[in-house]
Amino acid sequence: MRAALEADRALSGRDDAMLATAVNEAFPRLRARLREQHDDARAQIERDFPWALSALDWDADLLGGLGKERSEVSHTRFLAYLLDSRASHGLGIRPLRELFRLLARLIPGDHTFARLSGDADDAAERLRRVRVIAEHAVEAPAASGAGVEERRCDIWLELVEEGHALVVVIENKVDAGEHDEQLASYEQAVWKWAKDHRRNSFEQRLVFLTPEGRMPDGGDDHAAWLPISYTELAAALAHAARDAAEPGRTLVLLYVSTVAKWILEIPAQLDEVNFARRLAWMHEVIEQGAHRE
Amino acid sequence: MSEQRVGQCLPLYLDNRLLLSALEDEDVLPADIDDDRKLLSQFRERASEQAVMVLEELYGMLFGGNTGTVPYRTDRRRLHARTVREHWYIEGHIFRKHEKNPHAYWNLYLGCLCDKGPAVGLVFGPQDDGSTHVFDALCLQVAPVIGIESANPRTCFTHKSGYKAGVIAAFAQLGAGRQYADLAEDLKTRSDAFFTKFRSDFESAIDG
Numbered sequence: 001m002r003a004a005l006e007a008d009r010a011l012s013g014r015d016d017a018m019l020a021t022a023v024n025e026a027f028p029r030l031r032a033r034l035r036e037q038h039d040d041a042r043a044q045i046e047r048d049f050p051w052a053l054s055a056l057d058w059d060a061d062l063l064g065g066l067g068k069e070r071s072e073v074s075h076t077r078f079l080a081y082l083l084d085s086r087a088s089h090g091l092g093i094r095p096l097r098e099l100f101r102l103l104a105r106l107i108p109g110d111h112t113f114a115r116l117s118g119d120a121d122d123a124a125e126r127l128r129r130v131r132v133i134a135e136h137a138v139e140a141p142a143a144s145g146a147g148v149e150e151r152r153c154d155i156w157l158e159l160v161e162e163g164h165a166l167v168v169v170i171e172n173k174v175d176a177g178e179h180d181e182q183l184a185s186y187e188q189a190v191w192k193w194a195k196d197h198r199r200n201s202f203e204q205r206l207v208f209l210t211p212e213g214r215m216p217d218g219g220d221d222h223a224a225w226l227p228i229s230y231t232e233l234a235a236a237l238a239h240a241a242r243d244a245a246e247p248g249r250t251l252v253l254l255y256v257s258t259v260a261k262w263i264l265e266i267p268a269q270l271d272e273v274n275f276a277r278r279l280a281w282m283h284e285v286i287e288q289g290a291h292r293e
Numbered sequence: 294m295s296e297q298r299v300g301q302c303l304p305l306y307l308d309n310r311l312l313l314s315a316l317e318d319e320d321v322l323p324a325d326i327d328d329d330r331k332l333l334s335q336f337r338e339r340a341s342e343q344a345v346m347v348l349e350e351l352y353g354m355l356f357g358g359n360t361g362t363v364p365y366r367t368d369r370r371r372l373h374a375r376t377v378r379e380h381w382y383i384e385g386h387i388f389r390k391h392e393k394n395p396h397a398y399w400n401l402y403l404g405c406l407c408d409k410g411p412a413v414g415l416v417f418g419p420q421d422d423g424s425t426h427v428f429d430a431l432c433l434q435v436a437p438v439i440g441i442e443s444a445n446p447r448t449c450f451t452h453k454s455g456y457k458a459g460v461i462a463a464f465a466q467l468g469a470g471r472q473y474a475d476l477a478e479d480l481k482t483r484s485d486a487f488f489t490k491f492r493s494d495f496e497s498a499i500d501g
Contacts, residue, residue: 013300016339020301020469023336026329027309030316067426070457175457265453276315 038275041282051249052238052285055256056278059268062254069262072174073135076154078255079172080134082237083157085127091248093127094240096157098288100127102236103168103205105291106226112166112203116159130159139192140185153186158193163200167193170207171216171225174263183208183222209233211263234259235284239292299347299476301469306340307403307411311452313337344381344403347473351413352383352401354477355484362415362484364492365389367399387417389496396420397499400459403467404450408442411467415480416446418459419499427498428458431491435460438490439483460495462487 045053061069068074081087082095097117104113116123136156142149155170167190171183187206194202206225208216213229216222234256241249241256260266266277306313316333352369355362369385377383381403386395400416418428425447432445441464443449446456463483465476488495 016300016302019336019339020305022332023302023305026332027312030329031312034312034315070425274311276311279315 034276034279038279038282041279041286044286045282049239049242049285049289051241051253052235052256055234055238055253055260056266056281057268058254058257060254061257061261062251063258064262069258070174072154072172075174075259075263076172077134079170079233080132080155082240082252082255083130083155084132085130089248089251091240091244091252093124094242094244094248095237095252096127096130096132097124098236098240099233101239101291102228102232102288103207103226105288106228106232107205113205126159126161129161130157132157138186138189140181140189151182151185151189153189160197160199164202165194165197165199166203166205168205168207170209173208173210183216183218183225187224230259230263231281231284232288234264235281235288238285239288297346297350297473299467299469299471299473300339300343302336302339303343303347303403304411304467304469306336307405307467310405314452341378341381345377347413347467347476348377348381348383348401348403350473351477351480354473355401355415355480356385360481362481363387363399364488368395370398386420398459402446402454404454405452406441406449406464407451408449409464409466412464413467413476413480414446414461415463415484416456416459417462417495418446418456419501425458427501428460431494431498432460434494435462435487435491438486439463460498462491462495 042053062078063069063071063074066074082089082091083099085091085093085096100113100117104110104117107113116126133156135152135154137150137152138156139148140151141147153169154172155168157166157168157170159166169186169190171186183206190204190206194204208214208222208225208227209230210227211230213227213232215227216225237252237259238256241252244252260281261268264277264281266281267274270278313333317337354360356367356369366388367385368388369383382400384398384400387397387399388395389397397420398418400414400418402414402416404412404414406412406414429445432443436442436444439462441449441461444461446454446459446461449461463480463486465471465479465483467476
């Protein structure tokens with residue numbers, strides 16, 4: 001019995017060693033292929049979207065120096081600031097338009113965000129009318145079960161027009177998980193808002209923003225939420241810098257640099273391994289750029 | 294049981310984790326490497342088996358019975374049966390004396406340390422991710438004591454770790470062929486050093 005076990009262990013050990021050797025031999029060519037993909041993607045971005053590379057290559061970023069690089073509140077407030085076309089950044093509707101372009105791409109069969117982010121004459125005017133509120137206070141049923149309590153949803157966007165209204169809620173999660181009933185309370189708040197602002201048509205979109213673009217905990221209970229990743233968001237914001245004037249252009253790229261370094265953990269310095277971390281973001285920039293054309 | 298040794302695939306996988314995760318990403322993997330894709334899938338499967346085995350054995354050695362590795366009452370968190378196989382960690386809560394609700398977690402984690410290579414780490418951190426700064430400060434003190442360049446689990450690995458606030462209290466290098474018993478011994482020795490020197494700092498950090 002003991003001898004059989006020893007023999008089995010020896011066999012398994014040899015198999016393990018053979019597999020490790022085969023993989024070790026494959027690594028150089030796999031690394032070379034990945035490097036090739038990186039270089040191709042970089043060359044394409046250099047050609048088509050050269051401004052976007054600054055955010056990857058700069059050592060500097062917006063929130064790192066403040067020690068707020070992974071502060072959810074800081075990211076929420078700054079993102080709301082960027083999305084507000086009337087804010088002092090001078091970027092106008094660019095960040096909001098890019099976010100809506102992203103939503104149009106991610107939502108199957110969407111027309112709403114495609115129209116709002118499109119080139120039609122009235123689209124820009126409609127985007128200018130979108131109201132953006134950071135940490136918007138909403139009333140929700142109290143956790144105790146009795147009465148209502150105030151909760152704050154991270155970013156609330158609303159567009160109220162003749163006969164039509166649109167609300168977009170963005171729940172931003174950098175590190176912490178969602179609290180019990182948090183998302184359900186925002187869902188109820190949106191419906192309450194719709195009831196209070198009766199329009200012939202009402203549309204809502206609930207967006208769940210996380211570093212990796214995961215679904216909210218609770219699966220099917222929160223099927224209404226659209227997961228988007230910081231990779232997708234950062235690529236969209238990089239596109240917003242395309243034809244922007246200074247200092248807005250540098251401002252938004254410094255923020256993208258914060259996201260790249262501290263949330264997506266893409267270091268500015270390249271080495272034999274780090275280039276792999278850049279690929280997903282670079283491919284997203286290219287993908288979003290292709291959808292613009 | 295104590296003669297069990299670390300296989301070859303697990304350390305090799307950890308050592309190349311960033312590259313492998315990029316290759317496994319469907320958007321990144323080149324289309325014309327089907328044979329290599331099969332090889333990598335087999336490799337990952339084998340490394341996962343070895344990861345589960347080493348983590349479960351170390352959990353038994355360090356947390357089973359009255360081993361005293363962690364001077365608190367602990368439990369083991371069970372999200373679902375595939376957690377260890379998929380994520381390569383085991384975790385649970387730490388309860389201080391008279392504490393009914395935990396304020397801290399423990400985590401046995403497999404990763405590739407920037408300065409030590411493939412390793413298993415024993416990580417402690419706050420249950421609620423409040424301010425990271427107090428744990429970041431603790432990490433700076435702990436690193437030289439346990440002999441590591443950085444004890445901050447957020448930044449000390451060559452790959453993403455998913456940690457926000459926490460401290461690596463102990464680690465053991467995962468060389469192919471190392472006996473599990475030696476890994477447990479390394480973890481226990483470093484964990485003892487951590488709690489001897491930093492127990493009160495750790496508890497203050499938990500309380501924010």
